[in-house]
Amino acid sequence: MIPNAYRSLHCNAIRAEHTGQNVTLCGWVNSARDHGGVIFIDLRDREGLTQVVFRPEENSEVAAQSHHLRDEDVLQITGRVERRLAGTENARLPTGEVEVVATELTILNKADVLPFQLDRELSNEDLRMKYRYLDLRRERMNKNIRQRHKITNAARNFLDGEGFVEVETPILSNPTPEGARDFLVPARLSPGKFFALPQAPQQYKQLLMVAGLERYFQIARCFRDEDLRADRQPEFTQIDIEASFVGQEDIIRLVEGLLAAMFKAGQGVDIPLPFPRMTYREAMDRYGSDKPDTRFGLEITDMADVFAASEFKIFRATLENGGVVRAINAKGFAGITTGQMIRLNELAIQAGMKVKQLAFIKVERDANGVLEYKSPLWKFFGEAEKAALIEKLGVEENDIVFFYAGTWDEACNILGRVRLEIASMQQLTKDSTALNFLWVVDFPLLAFSPEDQGWVAVHHPFTRPKSEDVPLLDAGEYAKVRAEAYDVVLNGYELGGGSIRIHESDLQAKMFGVLGVTPEEQELKFSHILEAFKFGAPPHGGLALGLDRIAMLVAGEESIREVIAFPKNNKACDLMTDSPTTVDFKQLRELYVQSTWKEKKKDETAGA
Numbered sequence: 215m216i217p218n219a220y221r222s223l224h225c226n227a228i229r230a231e232h233t234g235q236n237v238t239l240c241g242w243v244n245s246a247r248d249h250g251g252v253i254f255i256d257l258r259d260r261e262g263l264t265q266v267v268f269r270p271e272e273n274s275e276v277a278a279q280s281h282h283l284r285d286e287d288v289l290q291i292t293g294r295v296e297r298r299l300a301g302t303e304n305a306r307l308p309t310g311e312v313e314v315v316a317t318e319l320t321i322l323n324k325a326d327v328l329p330f331q332l333d334r335e336l337s338n339e340d341l342r343m344k345y346r347y348l349d350l351r352r353e354r355m356n357k358n359i360r361q362r363h364k365i366t367n368a369a370r371n372f373l374d375g376e377g378f379v380e381v382e383t384p385i386l387s388n389p390t391p392e393g394a395r396d397f398l399v400p401a402r403l404s405p406g407k408f409f410a411l412p413q414a415p416q417q418y419k420q421l422l423m424v425a426g427l428e429r430y431f432q433i434a435r436c437f438r439d440e441d442l443r444a445d446r447q448p449e450f451t452q453i454d455i456e457a458s459f460v461g462q463e464d465i466i467r468l469v470e471g472l473l474a475a476m477f478k479a480g481q482g483v484d485i486p487l488p489f490p491r492m493t494y495r496e497a498m499d500r501y502g503s504d505k506p507d508t509r510f511g512l513e514i515t516d517m518a519d520v521f522a523a524s525e526f527k528i529f530r531a532t533l534e535n536g537g538v539v540r541a542i543n544a545k546g547f548a549g550i551t552t553g554q555m556i557r558l559n560e561l562a563i564q565a566g567m568k569v570k571q572l573a574f575i576k577v578e579r580d581a582n583g584v585l586e587y588k589s590p591l592w593k594f595f596g597e598a599e600k601a602a603l604i605e606k607l608g609v610e611e612n613d614i615v616f617f618y619a620g621t622w623d624e625a626c627n628i629l630g631r632v633r634l635e636i637a638s639m640q641q642l643t644k645d646s647t648a649l650n651f652l653w654v655v656d657f658p659l660l661a662f663s664p665e666d667q668g669w670v671a672v673h674h675p676f677t678r679p680k681s682e683d684v685p686l687l688d689a690g691e692y693a694k695v696r697a698e699a700y701d702v703v704l705n706g707y708e709l710g711g712g713s714i715r716i717h718e719s720d721l722q723a724k725m726f727g728v729l730g731v732t733p734e735e736q737e738l739k740f741s742h743i744l745e746a747f748k749f750g751a752p753p754h755g756g757l758a759l760g761l762d763r764i765a766m767l768v769a770g771e772e773s774i775r776e777v778i779a780f781p782k783n784n785k786a787c788d789l790m791t792d793s794p795t796t797v798d799f800k801q802l803r804e805l806y807v808q809s810t811w812k813e814k815k816k817d818e819t820a821g822a
Contacts, residue, residue, distance in 0.1 A: 220290055226262025228309045232295040237314060239264060240322070242351070243287045245333075246280075253280040257291060257314075260356065265298070265313040266291055276319045286325035286332070286351075292318035339775075344789040346780055358777045361480050362765040366433060368479035369453050369761075372472050378429040378455070383418035385411060385435065388739070395439035397448070400805040411437035414758060416674060417743050419456040420715055423754040424746045428458045433761065444773040445707065445763050448786050455712070456756035462698055462714055465755055466653060469702055469710070472759075477649070480768035489651040489702070497654050502630020504657070507706030508650045510642040514540050514629045517617070520602045526594040532619040540625040541617045543607040544636045548576045548614045554639055558616075561635055565628045572632065573617040577609055585611060634706070643705070652703045659683070659697040660728065668730045673699050675725055677713040678755075684721075692728060698755070709764055712757025719747035 221240045228237065241259035253268040268280035283289070293316040304310030329345050330336050332352050342349040349355055370380070386409040389396045396410040412418075415434050422430045434454040440446065453472075457465070467488070474485045497506050500513045517539045521529040529539050544550075559571050575589035587600075595603070607615055616632060618625045637643060659679050660669045669692050671677060678698040679687055686695045698714035716722045722744060726736050736744060765777035775781040782788055802809060 221259075224261040225257050225259045225264040226308055228264050228295055228312055228314065230297065230311045233297055233312060235295050236292060236317075237295055238290065238292045239266070239314065240290045241288070242325075243283050243285050243289065245285065246283050248281070251277075253277065253283070254313075255280070255283060257289065262309065263307055264309045265304075265307075266293065266316050267313050268316050268319075272315055273317050276316055279319050279321070280316070283321075284325060284327075286328060287321060288323040288325070290318075290320040290322055291316050340783060340789055343781070343783050346790050350779065355776070358765070358769045358771065359779060361769050362761075362777050365476040365480040365765060365768055366761065368475045369472060370433070372475040373431045373455070376429070376468065376471075378431040378457075379427060381422060381427065381430050381432055383412070383415040383422075383432060383434070387412050387418070397437045397439050400807050402805050405806040413438050414452070415454055416676060417740075419454060419756060420676065420743065420751075420754065421746055423456055423458045423715075423717075424749065424751045426458075426752075428752075430454075430456045434758075442782070442784050442786055444775075445760075445766065447762065447774060447778065448782055450774070451761040452710070453759040453761050454756070455758065456754060458752040458754045460714075460753070460755055462655075462700060462755070465712060465714075465757055466700060469712075469757055469759070470651075473651070473702070473709070473764075476764060477768060480765075483649070485649060485651065489653050491653040491655055493656040494654055494658065495656070498626045498630075502626040502628075502633055503706070504654055504701065505703045505706060505708040506652065506654075507634065507637070507643070508652060509646055509648050509705055510637050512542055512544065512633045512637060512642075514542055514625070514633065515607060517541050517603070517606070520599055520606060524594075524599055525596060526591065529619050537620055538622050538625050539617065539619045540629055541603075541607060541615055542629055542633055542636070543609060543613055543615045544640070545608075545610070546612050547636065547640060548578050548612040550576075550614060550639075557639075558632055558635055561631045562618075562628045565631045566624050567618070567628050568620070573619075575609075575615045575617075577611055577613045577615075579611060591617070646705075648705070650705055654701045654703055655699075656680075657697045657699040657701070658693070659687075659695040659699075660692045662693065666730075669728055671725075671729060673697060673711060673713055675729055675731075676715050676722070678716050678721075679725075687724070687728070700757070702757075702759075704767055707763055707767060708760075709767075710757050710759035712755065714753070714755035717747060717751040717753050719744045719751075722747060 220238070222238045223232075225239055225241050239257055239259070241257045244256040244258035244263055247254045251270065255266050255268075256263045257266050268277045270277040291314065293314040295312050296315055297311060298313050328348065330341060330348070332348065336342055336349075350359065373380075386399060389410040394413060396413065399409040399411065401407045401409055412434075414436050415432060419430055419432075432454045434452050435449060436452055437449050439448060442448070455465075455468070457468075470487050470489055474487060477483055477485050492506070494504055497504050499516065500506070501508070502514055518533055521539050522533055524530045532539060562572050563570070573589070573591055575587055575592060577585065577587055580586050592600070603609065603615075609615060616629070618628050658672050659677060661672050662668070663670045680696045680698055683695045686692075699711070700713070701711040702709045716725060723736060726740065731739075762774040762778055766772070766774045769777055771777060775783075780788065780790065787794065
């Protein structure tokens, strides 16, 4: 490391072998203690802590100064390294055998009283965001940011070793069809026109393949104007990858090696390769999710064979009309509280349940020790059905079984949400260190949107249909067409998704047509990529990994805000810089933009 004008060593570098040496340290006062006129401070820098002692007999002037130090003052200290007195060592610190006896003290900057204590966890997230530069001084946050650096560096090194070239693509570009609202930027030099901030570099990376670059990657900033949650931000970072002359297996092997390198750098663990695989249909059938958390059971079970001829009319009629009857056995959860049951029903209703309460069977013993099956449903089942149900679901004492009868989509969505909430209530993954990686493959290419009354791309419109399913596309059987698409999942989080792309202009135009994009709209929005495909576009494909989400999981956090240096809060605001903010009339006029916000508010007030 290049010599430093302020320090000779970091605070965490002092060891017993330095005893007797003079050293110069810089950092912040982590804490100060007065032991009868002798002042002890823990001096902290990025690397760790060193105990510093101010003794009047060593330097009375320096010792006098030390009485006025407070937490987070910035100091430069020169002193002699000595061993601590026997019995006063601190085994919890790497520097705990020694201390620095100060002979010189320079106060580089005084600190005001802090808005919160850095050595305590703070539940007020807005206060943390307002003073984020202080929040980042805390050991936990320092570790998170540095872990993020390690995994990012590991990704760059791995991809460089695989022959990938890092290329930056434009931030100011055309809107891209990625499924969320765009952030728009008015173009002053083109009055009335707007750039869009990229939701992803999708078209640019495909054009780089047409350009013959063959292997591209980018640590790309992306922007999506959508509702926030713990693992989502309006601006985020992804590891964007694209390669030519590759198939799905090539991308999968590459990404497995990349993730193994990143988790090795971040956690020091070796990830078993290859990852298990599961089709989209199997994931939805068993877990009700295309990003299943497989660290626990609670799998969804198809009960059609049990209830096909049931006397219970609701179940039988549902099956006869092409629906499904599915169930989850929550083992050992018969003691569910009223509040927990209300919560499950609320989630089920939010997920599309049309009745007010989930059907269930609770298995408990009565006061006489007799096993009871407590449910309004139980009396409608025949003896054969009861026996088959018990056997298929492995029902035992203290279990509770939840049912749903309806469409396949409804059952997946509702029981998938219920499954995750039950796991949370039972703390099935508490303190888990498991890393259950998984590939989900064979996604549908298209989905029908009742809202748009048309077909939409499940991933994006550049995704290639499986070659054997192209005749189904030609025949208009869109629901049956599968995509050359793949998602990599970890513990219920989608780490990234990708696909083999369409590289022929005629097939891409056909895909746009299915999506309702007229030839005129194709010419207006996508002429550049359709034209590029006519000049010898190679077969290509890729994937984008969510760097923030990976960093969150490596750090063991539950929100990506904990691994982003300066995130937005849950209202998409930066409280530290007070943004977004208002813009004065002059700036708007230069951009040929007129604000209607005040007029809109007036109209809403008048209407009320």
